[in-house]
Amino acid sequence: MTEHSTRAIRFAAAYALLRMAADVGDHWIQSHHQALTKGQHDENEGQSSRAGRIACTAHVATYTATQAAVLLTGSRVLGLRLKPSRVIAALALSAGTHWWADRRIHLKALAEAIGKEEYYALGGPLGGNYALDQSFHHAVETAAALIAASK
Template identity: 60%
Template structure:
């Protein structure tokens, strides 16, 4: 079956996004979630372990989902997309880089918001992931 690039993009994005939510909210351990943003080796190890399981989840869902949907993807672009997703996920989940970016772009108050049922840091984190998952889907669908 031949699929258009738009159809491949749509499928890959949906699979990446779904896998990201599963990996972040179900597969990530409590230890990883509470430790990954800490400075030092323990934080880096916890974040790396989380990103490894996150990337494995995205890989399984993208490859399995594409196969079930009959969407043909080339291995090189898929690998590049998964690397982009993994690296940018690690950067965001170390927390301090996004706090610095928020401060530099005038979002200091929002990134620290934890009131009215809202957590600004989480919202900015998710926006970062969505943006790079979109870029990853564009790469994988090439």
Template identity: 45%
Template sequence: MSTAVTFAAVFAAVYAAHMVADHWVQTDHQARTKGAPGWAGRLSCAVHVATYTLTAVVAVAAVAWRCGLDLDPARVTVALLVSAVSHYIADRRTPLLWLAVRTGSARFVALGAPRAGRDDNPCLGTGAYALDQSWHVGWLAVAALIAA
């Protein structure tokens, strides 16, 4: 099978796994505490990333089996490690905020967020969420390239 086809199949698998793991597998507690300072936040984020990565392993294995992909286990391991580390960095929140400020996106981060002291716009459609998801998808593409 061509590298392009393998890349496309692996990317589809890790993208689908990302969406399921980030929105269904992740617990409410993890979502609320994974960015908290200290060891409690680090542990919450690590547990989320572990379940996230396990979801990706299952998805990649299912796609490889069903589509007849001949994947190198070492390359897949490195790919999913890259995905896991990049996911942990993003979900600790401070690193992406730091990056957004330094790249001129600080105002975009606040887009759609409730104003201080008010709960007037609770939604998923914030600038911070968009930057978070685009970071993840970019790294999923890198992971798929590594696996392919």
């Protein structure tokens, strides 16, 4: 097997592990309180920006711990031999951007800046804002998997 095919296998496995862990962290591990509170800002009719930051930070901590546990366990079981420094860099990228997006105000501003405000505003709990949030996370997880799989 060539170094290129080995790297491609490491990338595919790292992406699958990160993606699965992200879904578990976002939908099973995240508490109801975190989900409801993480996007709160002072301009939201008296809702506390501090409470939103705390809830988002707590969510991202458990989300990142879930990704770390799955990625490290999967790497060991599959014999991927991912470099710890690359795994840390991948998880840092995932955590930082996840916090940024889950505060909601930033992702909404991005959607507005690129003309997606109507799509973002589509109603329901699984509306446009959720779809844009998830696609943003998928894109970042792809980049994180590339980092984790690199030399």
